[in-house]
Amino acid sequence: MRKPRDFESELKALADKAKTLKERRVRQLGELVAATGADAxxxxxxxxxxxxxxxxxxxxxxxxxxxxxxxxxxxxxxxPAPRTEQKPEGTLPLEGGAASR
Known part of the structure; x- marks a missing residue:
């Protein structure tokens, strides 16, 4: 007799994989913003x-x-595009942006 499939664990594994892929995409987009100089x-x-x-x-x-x-x-x-004001590595230029309100 065949062992029944564990659908719950398969769904959890798929959800975990989807979350990992989404996190990787967000990280890559952030890296792209920084690489192009748009982080300024x-x-x-x-x-x-x-x-x-x-x-x-x-x-x-x-x-x-x-x-x-x-x-x-x-x-x-x-x-990258020339920057008018250099920021120390690891800082975000948030003054005047939506996140600084």
Whole structure:
């Protein structure tokens, strides 16, 4: 006779895996923000820029952004945007941002 499947443990394992994947994605997005130099922007400006990108319907602009992103990942444009004020490593530029209110 076959042993019955333990659906609860399988569901828990799948939920744990999904949580791990989501945490990895969030961490990678944070690393991307830092690698591009966008961590120098305050949270409101960064959120506004991302919302603008998502809302745009201009296919030409989207293609240009895609090409610039591909070049960045291939190492052709690996220099982050110039920073106007340097922050010590590990600090977040939150003044004026949503998190500082």
């Amino acid at each position: 922007l305050d949270a409101d400006m960064l959120a506004g820029a991302l919302l603008g990108v998502v809302a745009t319907k201009d296919a030409g602009a989207k293609e240009a952004w895609r090409k610039a992103g591909a070049a960045f990942f291939q190492g052709k444009a690996r220099k």
